[in-house]
Amino acid sequence: MDPDKYCYLQIAQKQSSLYYAINLLKNNQKKILSASYALSKKIEEIILRKNITIASYTQLSWWRQQILNINTIQNNNYIIQSLEKHVQQYPRIKEILIQYIDKMENLIEKKYYHNIEDLNNNYWNSNILIYKIFEEINNSNNNKTFELELNKAITMTKIIRNIGRDKLNGNVYIPIEELDNFNIDLDEFLNTKYSEKFINLIDYQIQKTLHIYEETINKYSSEDLKINTFHISITAMYYELLQELKANKRVILENFISLNPFRKFWISWISNIRNGQNLINKIKS
Structure with missing residues (x-):
């Protein structure tokens, strides 16, 4: 199979928000980001295992070595084969991918x-990886402060959505400082189901994240929106997801709440053709 096609099929199966945003890009951009996203999913699958063993570190080390040695040794892995030609064109992608693997490996321990600064400095996910590679291949001079703030909001949205799964794995991505503000200790957070304190904590996380989206989007000019349609289409999908989480906050632990594929496609498509005006209208309504 063609390596680029393999990577695209890998991300198509996930039906994630990133897939729908990537799908609207130019062909070369789509190939680069599809390969990068396919790699990120392989890494995340290793990290998300409930019982981390020496095999997990070994597998991460294998992927790291494949990236370090890319273009120097023959490789039969489709993802690495797809990335090879892109790294030749954009050498710094290699550095970004290694940084991503290192950051993800840190999540094991x-x-x-x-606090929130600790989280922002150390917690990476596929959205952050794709953001950095997108910026690299476009040599973007856009206002990166806005985009970084939006990535923080997207990260928090994913943390809120995944809170039940992460608790089962013993992972806490809500800062301890914020747990303390609601008189919830680490054991209570990990071992209890619902309480009013817990619901209040989730509501605070949702409101805080909504505020980041709204404050940041309101700083964009019309021209900013036009040249940031990729970021805006992803943001619009996650903003809509956060609204769903807000409406279903009392069942977040038992349910994986997501938008259906058609809804993701529609939000991404309309964001792209309207330069994000749909998101502006929703925020101001």
Whole structure:
């Protein structure tokens, strides 16, 4: 199979928000980001295993070596084969991918974060990887402060959505400082189901994240929106997801809440053709 096609099929199966945003890009951009995203999913599958063993570190080390040695040794892995030609064109992609693997490996040992700065500095996910590679291949001079703030909001949205799964794995991605503000200790957070304190904590996380989306989007000019349609389409999908989480916050632990594929496609498509005006209208309504 053609390596680029393999990577695209891998991300198509996930039906994630990133897939729908990537799908609207130019062909070369789509290939680069599809390969990068396919790699990120392989890494995340290793990290998300409930019982981390020496095999997990070994597998991460294998992927790291494949990236370090890319273009120097023959490789039969489709993802690496797809990335090879892209790294030749954009050499710094290699550095970004290694940084991503290193950050993800740190998550194995780092089970909690002291404050929001600690979280922002150390917690990576596929959205952050794709953001950095997108910026690299476009040599973007856009206002990166806005985009970084939106990535923080997207990260928090994913943390809120995944809170039940992460608790089962013993992972706490809500900062300890914020747990303390609601008089919830680490054991209580990991071992209890619902309480009013817990619901209040989730509501605070949702409101805080909504505020980041809204404050950041309101700073964009019309021209900013036009040249940031990729970021805006992803943001629009996650903003809509956060609204769903808000409406279903009392069942977050038992249910994996997501938007259906058609809804993701529609939000991404309309964001792209309207330069994000749909998101602006929703925020201002």
